[in-house]
Amino acid sequence: MSSVLYDTPGPKARARNWIYTAAFLVVFGLAAWWVLAIMAENHQLDADKWSPFLTDGEIWTTFLLPGLGETLKAGLIAMVIALPLGAILGMGRLSDHRWVRIPVGAWVEFFRAIPVLMLMLFGSALYVRFSAVSSELRPLYAVVTGLVLYNSAVIAEIVVAGIRSLPQGQTDAAKAIGMRKGQIMVDVLIPQAVTAMLPALVSQLVVILKDTAIGGAVLGLGELLSMNRQISANYSNTIATLVVIALLYIVVNFMLTTLASWIEGRLRRSKKGTGAVVAGDVAEVDAGGAAGVGEAP
Amino acid sequence: MFDFLDSGQYDVLGAFWVTVQLTLYSAVGSLIWGTILAGMRVSPVPLMRAFGTAYVDIVRNTPLTVIIIGCSLGLNQTLGISLGGGTFKEIGFRLAVLGFIAYTGTFVCEALRSGINTVPVGQAEAARALGLSFFQVLTLIVLPQAFRAVIAPLTNVLIALTKNTTVAAAIGVAEAALLMKEMIENEPQALFAVFGIFALGFVLLTLPTGLLLGWVAKRVAVKR
Numbered sequence: 001m002s003s004v005l006y007d008t009p010g011p012k013a014r015a016r017n018w019i020y021t022a023a024f025l026v027v028f029g030l031a032a033w034w035v036l037a038i039m040a041e042n043h044q045l046d047a048d049k050w051s052p053f054l055t056d057g058e059i060w061t062t063f064l065l066p067g068l069g070e071t072l073k074a075g076l077i078a079m080v081i082a083l084p085l086g087a088i089l090g091m092g093r094l095s096d097h098r099w100v101r102i103p104v105g106a107w108v109e110f111f112r113a114i115p116v117l118m119l120m121l122f123g124s125a126l127y128v129r130f131s132a133v134s135s136e137l138r139p140l141y142a143v144v145t146g147l148v149l150y151n152s153a154v155i156a157e158i159v160v161a162g163i164r165s166l167p168q169g170q171t172d173a174a175k176a177i178g179m180r181k182g183q184i185m186v187d188v189l190i191p192q193a194v195t196a197m198l199p200a201l202v203s204q205l206v207v208i209l210k211d212t213a214i215g216g217a218v219l220g221l222g223e224l225l226s227m228n229r230q231i232s233a234n235y236s237n238t239i240a241t242l243v244v245i246a247l248l249y250i251v252v253n254f255m256l257t258t259l260a261s262w263i264e265g266r267l268r269r270s271k272k273g274t275g276a277v278v279a280g281d282v283a284e285v286d287a288g289g290a291a292g293v294g295e296a297p
Numbered sequence: 298m299f300d301f302l303d304s305g306q307y308d309v310l311g312a313f314w315v316t317v318q319l320t321l322y323s324a325v326g327s328l329i330w331g332t333i334l335a336g337m338r339v340s341p342v343p344l345m346r347a348f349g350t351a352y353v354d355i356v357r358n359t360p361l362t363v364i365i366i367g368c369s370l371g372l373n374q375t376l377g378i379s380l381g382g383g384t385f386k387e388i389g390f391r392l393a394v395l396g397f398i399a400y401t402g403t404f405v406c407e408a409l410r411s412g413i414n415t416v417p418v419g420q421a422e423a424a425r426a427l428g429l430s431f432f433q434v435l436t437l438i439v440l441p442q443a444f445r446a447v448i449a450p451l452t453n454v455l456i457a458l459t460k461n462t463t464v465a466a467a468i469g470v471a472e473a474a475l476l477m478k479e480m481i482e483n484e485p486q487a488l489f490a491v492f493g494i495f496a497l498g499f500v501l502l503t504l505p506t507g508l509l510l511g512w513v514a515k516r517v518a519v520k521r
Contacts, residue, residue: 005439021343024344042376114500116460122488206358214360217366218478225360232370
């Protein structure tokens with residue numbers, strides 16, 4: 001394989017690459033051996049720490065799957081609310097009226113600058129003081145509130161970028177046939193922008209799912225990560241549990257990331273769309289967040 | 298409304314100072330780790346490329362909270378790793394920095410890799426024609442230009458890192474979010490004032506960073 005940085009290796013380079021490979025293997029092997037040795041010393045590799053995940057169905061039905069369900073629930077609720085809200089905020093940012101554009105812009109910039117954890121804490125305190133939400137439901141409400149406030153602001157930026165990615169000719173042509181501003185936005189720009197934004201939106205869902213873990217750690221939401229405490233209390237296998245939990249997150253998020261890049265690939269090839277794709281870099285990283293698909297965050 | 302601040306019970310500036318320190322140490326660490334990862338991902342050695350790709354894919358898809366909790370519960374409490382010992386506070390701080398570096402390094406790596414793609418192929422070819430090795434091409438020709446091209450995305454990573462440091466509150470590092478949590482619990486009547494103070498703090502931390510580095514990015518960008 002050849003690339004910008006190096007030619008297709010000849011016999012000499014191949015030999016050198018083998019040496020590098022061997023050196024890397026040695027370093028990697030030493031590091032892995034060191035980690036495993038420490039784990040073995042602390043009895044973290046014993047079979048009884050890991051076997052419950054294979055043999056004991058209860059660990060899945062009582063803890064892991066309900067936790068995963070709660071994670072998905074909080075993430076999906078937040079996405080379903082943040083999406084239309086973000087679309088409205090995004091359109092507000094593009095408004096021709098300064099009295100709409102400026103306050104909406106300030107709102108979006110403000111909530112993008114605040115860590116999502118603080119928004120969750122604030123949301124939780126709001127519900128304690130000003131609502132009758134029961135204490136069992138409060139963590140979910142607070143987490144969703146924090147996620148919606150933060151992510152609707154991020155989605156607003158994605159929407160703005162999506163609409164700006166469309167050729168100016170679209171608006172001009174729509175104006176020429178006598179469409180009104182609202183019609184242009186709703187009938188011409190938004191439908192096309194949505195397809196361009198789809199990959200960025202799907203990767204934003206990864207960000208949201210990852211951020212629900214903050215709610216588990218700080219607000220006591222019964223999501224996947226928080227199950228770590230209960231499982232290790234029963235089986236005293238902290239590391240094994242954390243590894244399994246991390247794997248579950250990775251599998252779910254990896255599927256979403258793959259979906260996003262598949263959509264992106266389809267959009268780039270599709271003849272119908274404008275071919276514009278809103279890159280992940282607008283969907284910027286956040287508290288516990290990931291960036292967009294493949295390319296830079 | 299702000300009289301609870303006069304009691305001297307809450308060290309808001311101290312908490313933000315911890316946030317700043319967390320950010321700076323993690324930023325330097327993840328810049329180094331991210332550059333190494335990027336080097337691996339573009340290297341001619343297939344095994345290193347595979348390791349870089351696997352690491353980035355795995356760590357990026359793991360919630361930061363899981364990594365930070367893993368550092369505290371897994372590394373420290375289960376395996377007894379304390380990164381040089383010291384007080385509970387110092388250990389927590391260092392574990393958090395370790396977690397942030399492991400996580401943020403992947404974003405630095407991806408930003409740098411996209412920067413490497415902005416360098417015209419002809420330059421690397423010319424460098425190779427002069428007889429430079431892969432390592433020389435990377436460090437003398439490609440990376441210096443790539444860095445200048447990716448200051449803007451790296452700024453986003455840095456700002457995200459600043460906000461991410463609040464997750465250290467989950468393992469009890471005394472930074473801004475932890476103090477805010479404590480103040481909301483103790484001073485429920487001043488909820489909006491407390492939130493306002495901490496929100497302002499983060500706006501003050503991230504806004505100048507973005508503006509300054511945005512200006513730097515424009516100044517040093519390679520004009521093509």
